[in-house]
Amino acid sequence: MSFLNGGADRTGQAEVVRLTPERGAEIIELDQIVWAASPTAERARLSIEALDMSRTIGVEEPGGRLAAIASAWAFDTPVPGGRVDAGGLTWVGVRPECRRRGYLRALVERHWADCRERGEAVSMLFSSQLPIYGRFGYGTASSGVGLTLPKGASLRPLPESAKAGPAVDLRFETVSFEAHGALVDAIEQQAGYGPARRPGWTACTTSAAWRLMLEDEKPAGPRLEAGRIAISERAGLPTGYALVRRDGNWESGNPAGTLTIRAFQALDPASGYALWDLLVNMDLNTKVITPLLTLDDPLFGWLEDWRSQSVTLRDGLHVRLVDLPAALTARRYALPIDLRLAVTDRLVSENAGVWVLQAGPDAATCRRVADLDESETDVSLDIRQLGAIYLGGIGALGLMDAGLIHERTPGAVEFLSRAFRGARDPAVWPVF
Ligand SMILES: CC(C)(COP(=O)(O)OP(=O)(O)OC[C@H]1O[C@@H](n2cnc3c(N)ncnc32)[C@H](O)[C@@H]1OP(=O)(O)O)[C@@H](O)C(=O)NCCC(=O)NCCS
Numbered sequence: 001m002s003f004l005n006g007g008a009d010r011t012g013q014a015e016v017v018r019l020t021p022e023r024g025a026e027i028i029e030l031d032q033i034v035w036a037a038s039p040t041a042e043r044a045r046l047s048i049e050a051l052d053m054s055r056t057i058g059v060e061e062p063g064g065r066l067a068a069i070a071s072a073w074a075f076d077t078p079v080p081g082g083r084v085d086a087g088g089l090t091w092v093g094v095r096p097e098c099r100r101r102g103y104l105r106a107l108v109e110r111h112w113a114d115c116r117e118r119g120e121a122v123s124m125l126f127s128s129q130l131p132i133y134g135r136f137g138y139g140t141a142s143s144g145v146g147l148t149l150p151k152g153a154s155l156r157p158l159p160e161s162a163k164a165g166p167a168v169d170l171r172f173e174t175v176s177f178e179a180h181g182a183l184v185d186a187i188e189q190q191a192g193y194g195p196a197r198r199p200g201w202t203a204c205t206t207s208a209a210w211r212l213m214l215e216d217e218k219p220a221g222p223r224l225e226a227g228r229i230a231i232s233e234r235a236g237l238p239t240g241y242a243l244v245r246r247d248g249n250w251e252s253g254n255p256a257g258t259l260t261i262r263a264f265q266a267l268d269p270a271s272g273y274a275l276w277d278l279l280v281n282m283d284l285n286t287k288v289i290t291p292l293l294t295l296d297d298p299l300f301g302w303l304e305d306w307r308s309q310s311v312t313l314r315d316g317l318h319v320r321l322v323d324l325p326a327a328l329t330a331r332r333y334a335l336p337i338d339l340r341l342a343v344t345d346r347l348v349s350e351n352a353g354v355w356v357l358q359a360g361p362d363a364a365t366c367r368r369v370a371d372l373d374e375s376e377t378d379v380s381l382d383i384r385q386l387g388a389i390y391l392g393g394i395g396a397l398g399l400m401d402a403g404l405i406h407e408r409t410p411g412a413v414e415f416l417s418r419a420f421r422g423a424r425d426p427a428v429w430p431v432f
Contacts (some may be wrong), residue, residue, distance in 0.1 A: 014059050014061045015057075016059055016107065017058055019058045023058075023066065026066045027043045027048060027058075030069055035093065047208075050212055051091065052072065052074065052205075055072045055078050056069070056091070056198075057071070057114075058070075061098075065263040067098040067101075068103035068104070069107075070087055070093075072087045072090060072111055073209075074086075074087065074205065075087075075118070075124070078199050078201050079200075079331040079390070079392075080170075080391070081331055082330050082331050082332055082391040084122055085118070085120045085121060086106075086115075086123065087111060087115040087120040087124070088123075088125065088202060090395040092125075104409065108136050112348060121323040122319055122321055122323075122387075122390070124200065126316070126399065127315065129357060131305060137320050137348070137382070138387055139318065139319055139388025140315045140388055141316070141317045142294070142317045142428050144295070144428030144429065145292065145295065145311050146290055146291065147289075148288070149280055149303075150285070150309070151280065153280045153304075155276060155280070155302040155303060155304065156302055158273045158302070162269040165234060165235075165268075167234070168232050168233070169233045169234070170230060172228050173395070174227070175214050175215065175227040175228055175243060180229055180268035181210045181214060183211060185204070186238060187239070187241055188203040189203065196424070199393070199427065200316075200427040201393045202427070223249060225248060226245075226321030227243060227245055227262075230242040230244060232266065232272075234268075239268055239271035241264075241265060241266075242261050242264045244260065246259045247260075255283070255285070256286050257284045258289060259282060261289065263291055264290070272298050273302060291429055292314055292429040294426070294428050295425060296424060304391045316429060319387040319391060320387050321351060321387055323350070323351075324345075324351040324383070325355065325392065329358055329359075329366050332361055332363075333360055334361065334422075337358070339357050339415065340355070340356050340376065340378045341356075342354050342379070342380070343383060344382045350389065351383050354368065354373070355409065360419075375408070378408060378409040380405070384402070392421050392424075392426065393425050395417045396417035400413045
């Protein structure tokens with residue numbers, strides 16, 4: 001397929017092509033060049049196995065050289081009040097000497113076409129750099145904070161009522177896919193589809209992806225240990241896990257280790273508390289680095305003092321509505337609304353226009369109205385802003401304060417804001 005839209009002038013004769021496993025060596029070489037990585041042959045093989053080859057695409061230049069790549073995973077993702085089929089864009093990379101020729105844009109447009117063919121109403125991603133995807137209509141739909149805690153950070157006692165039920169047992173082991181893959185997957189599935197599910201939650205979809213995640217390559221550092229896993233169980237059933245690694249550092253003969261938590265999940269308060277208690281009090285460490293946390297993470301309810309600690313704010317999920325009516329009707333809304341929305345979308349013309357969203361806690365309909373013009377609508381916004389508010393974590397009013405959403409009907413954006421808000425903050429970091 002030749003490039004469409006504005007890419008053609010810069011991309012010349014290059015073409016978007018589907019990639020097959022036979023091109024594994026080229027794919028790995030390109031990936032290593034883009035990401036400055038040198039994985040072992042076994043990890044390289046696994047990363048190809050983890051890809052969904054049916055939706056792995058590349059840009060091929062005349063002569064056949066692979067200049068860019070992108071892939072996607074199919075996710076069945078919680079959204080407020082429901083679930084949506086989403087394409088998780090991943091593995092995006094362009095050879096350094098081929099940047100700014102429109103290859104990313106061409107790959108993104110093909111990815112959206114794939115999403116539409118598969119009935120995926122939204123595309124989601126985690127971005128290596130914040131400024132890349134906004135121009136493609138991806139809105140930042142969640143943000144989170146990472147904490148650096150001192151060893152022994154004080155946790156408030158857990159109320160007795162939260163401890164009801166079987167006692168929590170803890171294990172601390174060397175992590176392996178064989179020993180822990182099924183257990184971690186089972187915990188994640190319960191977290192993702194159970195009552196405490198977060199909009200935007202995702203997990204690995206293949207064994208190879210789980211293996212790569214659990215047995216991540218040991219980063220450089222003379223004393224870094226193998227990956228470990230802390231597991232909580234109640235009555236013999238797994239209820240939580242944390243993937244960690246310690247650097248075993250010493251300073252002037254004293255322990256000065258850092259424990260980094262790569263992933264954390266717990267299915268009930270007693271299990272989550274027991275895991276954090278174990279991790280923040282483990283001997284020989286002076287620092288504990290948390291994964292990215294939502295602001296409604298239980299840890300903020302337990303820590304006596306997180307203000308004095310180092311706090312890093314980061315963007316989480318970026319969401320793009322590929323099929324606007326399908327996306328908006330896949331979720332439910334906190335209160336009844338009946339709004340006429342004028343939506344701009346520079347890149348997906350099917351989304352642009354005036355839409356009537358009639359929705360509430362139990363149902364949602366969304367239909368295009370051809371005979372209305374923008375002056376007859378309640379709210380106007382770009383598809384990027386709809387992506388930002390879609391998972392319910394970002395308020396539309398704040399975007400209006402920033403001049404990014406406009407209302408013609410006074411009070412309409414406040415309604416929109418309250419209706420779109422979810423009960424839980426959206427996920428901030430993937431488990432894939
Ligand atoms: C980021 C990357 C994918 C961009 O690819 P590219 O082929 O150069 O992008 P394109 O030429 O299609 O550019 C599309 C638009 O995005 C803009 N853009 C691209 N990279 C950008 C960046 N890092 N920051 C801000 N804008 C960027 C371009 O300026 C262009 O804007 P325009 O349409 O207004 O001219 C590429 O530089 C890369 O592979 N970087 C390293 C790996 C990486 O970060 N991948 C993303 C993983 S989430």
